[in-house]
Amino acid sequence: MNDNEYAEHASAGSGGDPIGTYTHLPLSYQALYLSDQEAFHDYAFVVLEDDEAAEEAVHTAMTRVRDNWEAAHRDVDTTPPGSTGPSVRRPRPSLPP
Incomplete structure (x- = not known):
């Protein structure tokens, strides 16, 4: 018997999709969803004070995130603020022993 819940889920014919619905989702999106869905x-729930409304709000938000996942990652600017390009590190001078 396998105690690995993910392996059992994957072998149950779901295609290995931990979310169980969208097998085409990027792993980074699945990781975000699975690691942060409870938070x-x-x-x-704190904001809406209703469990059903909270479930619907999270579902709607995560659907919008999913629909824009690739564009959001494509549009990220990795240049540090105030920089015109990648930063260049200068070697530190060695100190005498």
């Missing part, structure tokens, strides 16, 4: 729900 997202808790926050939504």
